[in-house]
Amino acid sequence: MCATTPSGIDNLLGDYTLDHAFDEMREPDGSVRSHYRALAEVLAQLPIEELRRRKQSADLSFLTQGITFTVYGRDEGTERIFPYDLLPRLITGQEWQHIERGLIQRITALNEFLRDIYSDAKILADKTIPGELVYSCRQYRRQMRGLQVPRNVYIAVVGSDLLRLSNGEFVVLEDNLRVPSGVSYMLTNRRVMKRTFPWLFHRYGVRPIEHYPQLLLATLRSLAPEGCVDPNIVLLTPGVFNSAYFEHTFLARQMGIELVEGRDLVTHDNVVYMRTTDGLKRVDVIYRRVDDDFTDPLVFRSDSILGCAGLLNAYRAGNVTITNAFGTGLADDKALYAYVPKIIRYYLGEDPILNNVETFLMTDDTERQHVLANLDKLVVKAVGESGGYGMLIGPHSTAEQRSEFARRIEANPRNYIAQPTLSFSRAPCMIGDRLEPRHVDLRPYILFGEKINVVPGGLTRVALEKGSLVVNSSQGGGSKDTWVLQ
Amino acid sequence: MLSRVADSLYWMSRYLERAENTLRQLDVTMNLMLDPGEASAETRWSRLVAALGNPAGLEWNGNLENMAREVVFNRANPASVISCVSAARENARQVRDEISTEQWQRLNRLFHHIQSPEAAEQFERDTSELLSLFVDGIHLFKGVTDTTMIHGQGWQFIRLGRYLERVYATATLLEVFQAHLGTAPEGESTGYFYLEQVGLLRCCTAFEAYCQVHTADIATEKILSFLLLNRHFPHAIRYSVESLSQSIQAIGASGSRRSPDELLVSVGRLSAMLNYTTISEVLRGGAASFLRSIRQQSMQIHDLIYHHYVHYSIQSALLA
Secondary structure (H helix, E strand, O other): OOOOOOHHHOOOOOOOOOOOOOEOOEOOOOOEOHHHHHHHHHHHHOOHHHHHHHHHHHHHHHHHHOOEEEOOOOOOOOEEEOOEEEEEEEEOHHHHHHHHHHHHHHHHHHHHHHHHHOOOOHHHHOOOOOHHHHHOOOOOOHHHOOOOOHHHOOOOEEEEEEEEOOOOOEEEEEEEOOOOOOHHHHHHHHHHHHHHOHHHHHHHOEOOOOOHHHHHHHHHHHOOOOOOOOOOEEEEOOOOOOOOHHHHHHHHHHHOOEEEOHHHEEEEOOEEEEEEOOEEEEOOEEEEOOOHHHOOOOOOOOOOOOOOOOHHHHHHOOOOEEEOOOOHHHHHOHHHHOOHHHHHHHHHOOOOOOEEOOOEEOOOHHHHHHHHHOOOOEEEEEOOOOOOOOEEEHHHOOHHHHHHHHHHHHHOHHHEEEEEOOOOOEEEEEEOOEEEEEEEEEEOEEEEOOOEEEOOOOEEEEOOOOOOOOOOHHHOOEEEEEEEEO | OEHHHHHHHHHHHHHHHHHHHHHHHHHHHHHHOOOOOOOOHHHHHHHHHHHOOOOOOOOOOOOHHHHHHHHHHOOOOOOOHHHHHHHHHHHHHHOOOOOOHHHHHHHHHHHHHHOOHHHHHHHHHOHHHHHHHHHHHHHHHHHHHHHHOOOOHHHHHHHHHHHHHHHHHHHHHHHHHHHHHOOOOOOOOOHHHHHHHHHHHHHOOOHHHHHHHHOOOOOHHHHHHHHHHOOOOOOOHHHHHHHHHHHHHHHHOOOOOOOOHHHHHHHHHHHHHHHOOOHHHHHHHOHHHHHHHHHHHHHHHHHHHHHHHHOOOHHHHHHO
């Protein structure tokens, strides 16, 4: 096979220009990377009408299944289909091995960090990390001090966001240690993909991900309170108005566990029960998809009706496992993120396998001055926000926005970090009738129970807008299937 | 099954049954009012309002079409058809993972139809046709429910909602009508008298079924007997109570740790009252008080269902 683009694909590649960003499909000289060749060949042979037809039938499949998410802050059309790109993103077995090892190392260290902070806090005593950074974090939960959690696992379900830099290196952009979402899209993308390109899929030898729900169930089961043989496991959702409600119903159904809301739960004598038509049924493990703040009105926000009063006490008494544990958001605070390499070295005595993105702390005078002088080149993020909210993307900002952020940073330096504007990798996407490169990230899912499992794949999110770097679904991003090759 | 889920399924079904009942009664009443009768328009209207359980805001204003629009389309009125359908859909939405896709789509379609501009237009042109289209939508939902859902606890709660609402609504209707009907003048049946009686049967889609049993020989006593005590007609009270009783037993038998004793006694008593009586006994004791008693008992059954399955006290559940 020749190393250049197959000629039939030339029409498809009309606007496919390479720039300094890493291209997942093409080498810098324009030739197709070897693991993408089979895909390129298939695309070259398929008439465009056929591709269009497959795209339509894939879209229809999402529509009829009602796979939608809710967009906040808009009155009309609040339920939308998550845009889906037809072409898979390919990751070689070797690349994956590296990612997997890196994630396991990182999650092990972060979990150890949480355990330490909520017990002896040695890392603070050693001054490896400034204590004020931890104690001023809004996600720090003093109620967790001295609490023994099952198997010492604080973060059972993690979704870390990875980017690929110009030199091809995968780096970690952020760790989602609270209630990471998107895994239902990973699974439905795969289902639709298998229907759309069955033989191609078969030929590539893609590693399976379909066992995720079963793995999640096993993980939850392994974290049941001590002595609990056949735990009753439930998924706690904030309810129909939550943007991830589809995912909650999806996972509950796939695992065959009850989907409960806070109002279904009662606690009595530090035991959690759910109200069933058969009377009260004891609950042993709660996979909660509700943020800390809303879980227990007695302890956290008293105005919230999403949770259940007394949950924390039942948890402290060891009668129920709540996962992820309370207070895990501490370790994905964007300011503490800068210290993760140090955390890995401190607890494991190893160098990080996956690097961080360079991060400037606003609490440091020199770094802050540097950032304020270079706002037009940097990305500024509020540490407590997620989903692409509360961000300034320097190169795409107006002078007015920059002075607004400068003012906010000066007023509350602890609340902001800055990072260079990254030129992260691009992958081919079907845009209209053409293949065009779009920026992508990758969110693999890590499950931590008896041991750490990383499902081979994850959610590849796509910034569908040309040139855009924003992949969040709430900001108009889409997704595509991720194939990890053997 | 979670109490909240049972609650939502029960109310989804009750609201739809209520909407259907309202649609039918409205259609029949509008039809009756085309004929000049002994009863004035106002009397007939207030009879309808009474049969619907006297919801607020439906005072007769002399314009039938306006009144009818109010009953069907006024969102501000919780008793209107649109309010009932919306409430049913909202309940269904809360338990989407418990009902079938077909059920959800069917209910969704009805909901969108009823609030579409086309429906408002058709209402002007062809009210009766539109009302029966809505009824069709509800019938389809029931059919889909019975054919696509596991006949487990959830399905039984749907039946509870349906039949309890039906018992209550039919008893109310009969109570209101029997006060207005009186008996036919000796030996003759005037056209007016006939119309009103047939109207009552039509309110329960019972005219054809009645004719099969009694021929077109229309008599108050027979109508009452048919709608109260027939054991094979789905809109008759006795049939509905029997269905109710079956569902309650099925739910109670599904491995409940707490036996619904009180509830079983209560529904058993109502069932016995209908099984072991004749129409002449009912009339001798006064049909009105008999019907009132049915209504009261069905309210009590509702309360017991609630106390037993949904809003039970935690203390009682912990002791069990």
